[in-house]
Amino acid sequence: METKAEFSPLLDTDTPLYMQVYNYYKSLIVSGKLPPKTKLPSLRHCAETLGISRTTAEGAYLQLCADGYILSKPKSGYFVTDLYFHAPRPALAPQAEKPAAPLYDFASLSVDRESFDFNLWRRYLKSALRQDERLLSYGEVQGERDLREALAQYLAEKRNVVCRADSIVIGAGVQSLLHILCAVLHDKKTVAFCDPAFLQGRAVFQDHGFTIREREADAQIFYVSPSHMDRRGDVMPTDARIALLKRIAARGTLLIEDDYDNEFCYFDRPAPALQGLDGGRHVVYIGTFSRLLLPSIRISFLVLPDSLAARYREIAPLYNQTASKAEQIALCQFIRDGHLAGQIRKVRKLYTQKARLLETAVREAFGKAADVRLRETGFVVQVRLRMPLAADDLEQRARKAGVSLRAENDANGACTLFLACSGVRASDFPDAAARMRAVCLLQDTETPT
Amino acid sequence: METKAEFSPLLDTDTPLYMQVYNYYKSLIVSGKLPPKTKLPSLRHCAETLGISRTTAEGAYLQLCADGYILSKPKSGYFVTDLYFHAPRPALAPQAEKPAAPLYDFASLSVDRESFDFNLWRRYLKSALRQDERLLSYGEVQGERDLREALAQYLAEKRNVVCRADSIVIGAGVQSLLHILCAVLHDKKTVAFCDPAFLQGRAVFQDHGFTIREREADAQIFYVSPSHMDRRGDVMPTDARIALLKRIAARGTLLIEDDYDNEFCYFDRPAPALQGLDGGRHVVYIGTFSRLLLPSIRISFLVLPDSLAARYREIAPLYNQTASKAEQIALCQFIRDGHLAGQIRKVRKLYTQKARLLETAVREAFGKAADVRLRETGFVVQVRLRMPLAADDLEQRARKAGVSLRAENDANGACTLFLACSGVRASDFPDAAARMRAVCLLQDTETPT
Numbered sequence: 001m002e003t004k005a006e007f008s009p010l011l012d013t014d015t016p017l018y019m020q021v022y023n024y025y026k027s028l029i030v031s032g033k034l035p036p037k038t039k040l041p042s043l044r045h046c047a048e049t050l051g052i053s054r055t056t057a058e059g060a061y062l063q064l065c066a067d068g069y070i071l072s073k074p075k076s077g078y079f080v081t082d083l084y085f086h087a088p089r090p091a092l093a094p095q096a097e098k099p100a101a102p103l104y105d106f107a108s109l110s111v112d113r114e115s116f117d118f119n120l121w122r123r124y125l126k127s128a129l130r131q132d133e134r135l136l137s138y139g140e141v142q143g144e145r146d147l148r149e150a151l152a153q154y155l156a157e158k159r160n161v162v163c164r165a166d167s168i169v170i171g172a173g174v175q176s177l178l179h180i181l182c183a184v185l186h187d188k189k190t191v192a193f194c195d196p197a198f199l200q201g202r203a204v205f206q207d208h209g210f211t212i213r214e215r216e217a218d219a220q221i222f223y224v225s226p227s228h229m230d231r232r233g234d235v236m237p238t239d240a241r242i243a244l245l246k247r248i249a250a251r252g253t254l255l256i257e258d259d260y261d262n263e264f265c266y267f268d269r270p271a272p273a274l275q276g277l278d279g280g281r282h283v284v285y286i287g288t289f290s291r292l293l294l295p296s297i298r299i300s301f302l303v304l305p306d307s308l309a310a311r312y313r314e315i316a317p318l319y320n321q322t323a324s325k326a327e328q329i330a331l332c333q334f335i336r337d338g339h340l341a342g343q344i345r346k347v348r349k350l351y352t353q354k355a356r357l358l359e360t361a362v363r364e365a366f367g368k369a370a371d372v373r374l375r376e377t378g379f380v381v382q383v384r385l386r387m388p389l390a391a392d393d394l395e396q397r398a399r400k401a402g403v404s405l406r407a408e409n410d411a412n413g414a415c416t417l418f419l420a421c422s423g424v425r426a427s428d429f430p431d432a433a434a435r436m437r438a439v440c441l442l443q444d445t446e447t448p449t
Numbered sequence: 450m451e452t453k454a455e456f457s458p459l460l461d462t463d464t465p466l467y468m469q470v471y472n473y474y475k476s477l478i479v480s481g482k483l484p485p486k487t488k489l490p491s492l493r494h495c496a497e498t499l500g501i502s503r504t505t506a507e508g509a510y511l512q513l514c515a516d517g518y519i520l521s522k523p524k525s526g527y528f529v530t531d532l533y534f535h536a537p538r539p540a541l542a543p544q545a546e547k548p549a550a551p552l553y554d555f556a557s558l559s560v561d562r563e564s565f566d567f568n569l570w571r572r573y574l575k576s577a578l579r580q581d582e583r584l585l586s587y588g589e590v591q592g593e594r595d596l597r598e599a600l601a602q603y604l605a606e607k608r609n610v611v612c613r614a615d616s617i618v619i620g621a622g623v624q625s626l627l628h629i630l631c632a633v634l635h636d637k638k639t640v641a642f643c644d645p646a647f648l649q650g651r652a653v654f655q656d657h658g659f660t661i662r663e664r665e666a667d668a669q670i671f672y673v674s675p676s677h678m679d680r681r682g683d684v685m686p687t688d689a690r691i692a693l694l695k696r697i698a699a700r701g702t703l704l705i706e707d708d709y710d711n712e713f714c715y716f717d718r719p720a721p722a723l724q725g726l727d728g729g730r731h732v733v734y735i736g737t738f739s740r741l742l743l744p745s746i747r748i749s750f751l752v753l754p755d756s757l758a759a760r761y762r763e764i765a766p767l768y769n770q771t772a773s774k775a776e777q778i779a780l781c782q783f784i785r786d787g788h789l790a791g792q793i794r795k796v797r798k799l800y801t802q803k804a805r806l807l808e809t810a811v812r813e814a815f816g817k818a819a820d821v822r823l824r825e826t827g828f829v830v831q832v833r834l835r836m837p838l839a840a841d842d843l844e845q846r847a848r849k850a851g852v853s854l855r856a857e858n859d860a861n862g863a864c865t866l867f868l869a870c871s872g873v874r875a876s877d878f879p880d881a882a883a884r885m886r887a888v889c890l891l892q893d894t895e896t897p898t
Contacts, residue, residue, distance in 0.1 A: 030609075067609075067721040068691050081691070116585075122578045125775075129571045135745040136565070160479075160516075172621040172747065172771040179628050183656050203767035207632050209658045242517045242530070272516045296584040296774035298621065318652035322621040324773040325745035326574075 017052060018059035024050075025060065029069050029080050036082035040070060103402030104432040106419040112354075115347045115422075116294055120339065121330070128329035139325040141316050143170020143301070147332035151301060154335050158344075159259070160276030161285055167309040172298040172322035174258065174286055175204055180319050181256070181284060181302060182208035184312050185221065188254065192219035201258075222248060225258040226274060238271055245278050255283045260291070280305055289331065293343065299323045299331055351379040354421040358429050362419070365433035369441065375418075383417040385440055391415050394439065401435045466501060467508030473499075474509065478518050478529050485531035489519060552851030553881040555868040561803075564796045564871075565743055569788065570779070577778035588774040590765050592619020592750070596781035600750060603784050607793075608708070609725030610734055616758040621747040621771035623707065623735055624653055629768050630705070630733065630751060631657035633761050634670065637703065641668035650707075671697060674707040675723060687720055694727050704732045709740070729754055738780065742792065748772050748780055800828040803870040807878050811868070814882035818890060824867075832866040834889055840864050843888065850884045 015023070028034040041049060046057040061078055064070045070078045129135070142148065148165035155161035171177040182205060191205045192213045201223055202212055213219040224244070226236040236244070248255050257274045275285035285303035290296075300323075304312055334340060355374055358381045363372040371384040391407035394415060398405050406418045417436070424432060464472070477483040490498060495506040510527055513519045519527045578584070591597070597614035604610035620626040631654060640654045641662045650672055651661055662668040673693070675685040685693070697704050706723045724734035734752035739745075749772075753761055783789060804823055807830045812821040820833040840856035843864060847854050855867045866885070873881060 066687050068687050068726050118578075118581050118584075122575070125578060126571070126575065129567075129574060132567050135567075135743055138739070138744040172625070172773075173769045175628075175769050176621070176625060176771050179624075179653075179656070183652070200767055200769060203632070203764070204628075207628070208656055238515050238517050277517050290587070294584055295587040298771055298773055315652070318649055320622045320624050320649060322625050322747055322771050324621075324747055324776055327773055327775075 018056045018063070021046075021050060021052060021056060021060035022063045025064055026067075026069055029064075034080050036080050038080045039076075040078040040080070042077060102399060102404035104428055104435070105404045105423040106421070106432070107404040107406050108420070108423055112347070112350060112422050115350055116343070121293065121334070124330040124334045124339075125326060127333065128326045131329060134329065135325060139321050139328065141319060141321050142312075143168065143321060143323065144325065144328045144332065147328045147335075148301075150332045150335040154340060155285075155287075155303065158341065159287075160272045161303055162276055162280035163285070163303045167280075167304045167306065169302040169304065169312060170321065170323050170328065171300055171302070172324070173290070174260075174288055174300050175200060176322045177286060177300055177302045178204040179208070180312070182210065183315055183319070184304070184308050185254070188220040190219040191221040191223060192216050194222070194224040198223070198225070216247075216253070217251070219253065221254045221256060223256045223258065224274070225260050226271065227260060235271065241271065241274055241277060245274060245282075248282055249278070253282070256286065257283050258286045260286075260288060275303060284308065292340070292347075293331075297327055297331070299327055351422055354426050355379040355381060357426045358419060358421045358424075358433075361429035361433040362436070365430070365437040366440070369437070379421050381419040381421065383419065383436075385415045385417070387415075387440070388413050389415040389440065398436060398439045401439050403432055403435050403439070405436070467505045467512070470495075470499060470501060470505060470509035471512045474513055475516075475518055478513075483529050485529050487529045488525075489527040489529070491526060551848060551853035553877055553884070554853045554872040555870070555881070556853040556855050557869070557872055561796070561799060561871050564799055565792070570742070570783070573779040573783045573788075574775060576782065577775045580778060583778065584774060588770050588777065590768060590770050591761075592617065592770060592772065593774065593777045593781060596777045596784075597750075599781045599784040603789060604734075604736070604752065607790065608736075609721045610752055611725055611729035612734070612752045616729075616753045616755065618751040618753065618761060619770065619772050619777060620749055620751070621773070622739070623709075623737055623749050624649060625771045626735060626749055626751045627653040628657070629761070631659065632764055632768070633753070633757050634703070637669040639668040640670040640672060641665050643671070643673040647672070647674070665696075665702070666700070668702065670703045670705060672705045672707065673723070674709050675720065676709060684720065690720065690723055690726060694723060694731075697731055698727075702731070705735065706732050707735045709735075709737060724752060733757065741789070741796075742780075746776055746780070748776055800871055803875050804828040804830060806875045807868060807870045807873075807882075810878035810882040811885070814879070814886040815889070818886070828870050830868040830870065832868065832885075834864045834866070836864075836889070837862050838864040838889065847885060847888045850888050852881055852884050852888070854885070 025034070025040070034040070040046070040061070043054055043057045043061065046052075046061075047054045050057070061070065061072075065072055065078075068081060071081050072078055145165060147170060148168040151168055152163050152165045155163055169177060169180060171180065178201060188210070190211045190213050192215060193201060194216070196202075196214075206212065210221075216222045224236070226241060244255070247253075255274060255278070259273055259275075273285060275283040280303070282305065284305065286300065287303075288300035290298065290300070359372060359374045362370075362381055362383055366372060366383065369386055371386070373382055373384075374380075375382050389407075391409045394407045394417075395405065398407075407415055408418070409415050417440075474483070474489070483489075489495070489510070492503055492506045492510065495501075495510075496503045499506070510519065510521075514521055514527075517530060520530050521527055594614060596619060597617040600617055601612050601614045604612055618626060618629060620629065627650060637659070639660045639662050641664060642651060643665075645651075645663075655661065659670075665671045673685070675690060693704070696702075704723060704727070708722055708724075722734060724732040729752070731754065733754065735749065736752075737749035739747065739749070808821060808823050811819070811830055811832055815821060815832065818835055820835070822831055822833075823829075824831050838856075840858045843856045843866075844854065847856075856864055857867070858864050866889075
């Protein structure tokens with residue numbers, strides 16, 4: 001084996017020579033060039049071959065022994081151990097190719113680039129990063145107290161949510177909080193979801209041994225996102241909210257209200273939170289800032305009823321905080337300075353404008369081929385086609401034409417498209433509308449240029 | 450009821466008048482001043498009392514109806530609903546007062562202020578925050594690919610860990626990752642912990658329905674932190690590591706190696722990771738940056754064996770990423786630029802110096818009353834007292850004297866203190882040593898001034 005050429009001590013002057021020898025042999029062992037049970041050269045031979053002193057060679061061999069790469073057998077020398085796994089590792093199956101992002105995405109409620117003032121947020125985060133002493137310690141397990149206080153005030157004022165800083169738990173994303181909530185709710189066993197497609201919520205409850213029930217009436221816990229009851233983004237009207245609260249109070253069900261996106265559902269102003277309507281007795285409220293500010297900000301929160309807040313306190317030391325402390329500090333000041341309320345006003349205004357522009361663009365493209373109207377909620381444009389088309393097939397063909405959208409057939413077979421305006425630039429609406437028209441009228445999907 | 454005085458429309462010119470009327474009644478209802486079933490003034494009376502138009506009053510009442518605060522009963526008027534809970538809420542029991550932080554903390558391995566270059570980290574985070582487009586989207590569920598690639602390379606070079614970017618999962622803290630790991634390991638049922646005091650790990654496994662076994666041999670999973678086998682911070686020597694790997698391979702046990710703090714355990718260089726010694730076949734490796742960089746940075750990672758990585762891929766879409774995307778982007782560049790390796794070198798050097806200074810300070814204070822020596826690992830000074838003392842009692846009295854420390858009695862009743870140097874400033878060592886001496890020699894705990 002030609003080994004000398006690979007050992008080039010002069011290339012690395014920072015590492016002690018004996019460690020260079022160590023690394024050299026280690027790489028030969030780990031790569032399988034020196035298989036298990038191979039005898040290493042004697043110390044004298046090693047020193048001569050590599051042009052080093054015997055002491056240096058001995059230092060390297062001792063370290064190789066200490067780290068389990070070689071064994072010293074008295075009177076016979078040094079041998080490579082059989083611990084390392086030298087066979088080539090089977091390659092993982094290649095990850096499934098992600099489908100290319102659609103050119104125009106009317107299906108996801110992604111955030112609009114114009115909606116967020118990055119410079120402003122950066123300023124708050126920079127200011128948080130200057131708090132050296134605070135960042136040197138672990139944060140409160142429940143979340144930073146000042147953020148919880150600012151949140152409690154904000155929620156009481158803007159969302160009718162009945163809460164105190166003590167009943168709020170901060171976490172990095174809804175799932176982190178559901179893990180804690182499942183531990184708090186350990187005496188319950190069954191849960192039902194208003195939206196059965198909320199797989200990430202189901203997964204956490206199942207992981208914690210809960211049984212998923214199909215019907216609200218059969219479960220001890222009912223999980224509802226009043227502003228996203230289904231894939232069309234239907235919002236629960238106030239009378240349905242009140243009826244639901246009466247049902248769960250009568251049955252003793254615990255309600256989990258995931259207030260995801262509620263702020264953005266109404267052109268005018270959001271519907272009242274179930275938690276507030278209930279007086280905070282039977283409802284756990286969950287909110288998140290990922291959609292309100294930036295998807296990359298992972299801060300969400302739970303508001304617990306008093307009985308559960310007391311139970312949370314008992315187990316709190318067992319659960320670490322997951323949210324970034326710097327981002328918590330920044331967000332606290334951001335809320336205190338009124339920017340959260342301002343951000344919501346700004347986004348609502350932006351989306352209102354965009355939804356109207358989209359409505360106009362689609363109406364102009366489809367003409368008499370569809371009945372186009374703006375839904376009251378969700379900044380969604382609803383396009384009821386006058387020709388019968390299969391919704392699944394239409395979604396797929398639209399996707400091929402670069403447009404991601406949701407379509408649905410009603411009982412009579414009529415097909416309706418639901419277009420969320422937030423994820424597409426307004427300047428792209430005309431082109432997107434032309435593509436959709438071509439797909440729906442079974443024309444060539446390339447738009448005329 | 451004197452209500453007019455409270456309604457001051459001129460104070461708030463941004464809110465439409467009808468919403469001011471709405472807010473005014475809402476506050477009366479929510480505060481209980483207008484109890485359930487109370488009849489509201491007629492529209493005409495309301496308009497007259499508040500000095501507004503009838504249309505404005507009607508707008509406010511309609512919104513109150515829509516939001517569930519009042520009900521309209523045909524031909525009889527508007528009534529407060531009975532949904533709101535007006536009784537004063539029982540106050541939560543006050544949170545237990547946290548014990549005051551000790552003046553000198555030799556018990557926790559908290560991070561040294563001098564150990565971290567804040568300005569450097571701030572620069573990386575600021576640079577990450579400039580990547581507007583990237584921050585506008587949700588990140589990869591497994592963690593940012595470029596960070597996983599940088600980590601894989603770092604771990605292979607510095608920790609002998611056998612891994613690829615594909616087998617790494619990023620998360621906000623060890624618990625977030627254990628939740629995912631428990632879902633991946635769903636076919637196993639039992640787990641044992643090398644350190645039974647690791648309550649936060651036990652909690653997650655118990656939440657997922659695992660049974661905790663006392664003995665390694667009785668469990669399908671064995672959780673070990675080789676650099677923190679117990680409260681004294683004992684480190685597992687290399688021969689014990691090899692023996693453990695042979696045992697688990699023979700039994701088919703899965704090992705979880707929580708490599709917490711390993712980089713800081715040795716004056717010279719850390720012991721090889723079990724994962725690498727095993728060739729990554731039966732070991733799940735967990736690492737974290739909270740202690741290496743800043744406690745407030747919540748980035749940890751799992752390295753999965755191939756079989757588990759394949760299983761993770763199947764369920765990955767069910768589990769959101771919890772770590773801050775901005776911090777992931779910053780950390781990736783920080784590692785690529787070699788600062789992680791530099792940081793470890795810097796901290797190790799700092800702690801080596803401090804441990805020696807602490808050894809000297811304690812030796813001078815105790816004189817012949819104790820046998821003081823530096824442990825080989827963990828930057829811990831070990832103080833073996835020559836007088837018999839009960840460790841528990843000693844810990845409590847030290848705490849009263851402002852010093853937090855760990856003490857242990859051996860089988861012969863001899864008492865040994867274990868002092869970690871990282872959390873106390875070197876300039877405080879003489880005062881802290883004097884206080885400890887006073888506690889051990891049962892003198893007045895106030896140091897002479």
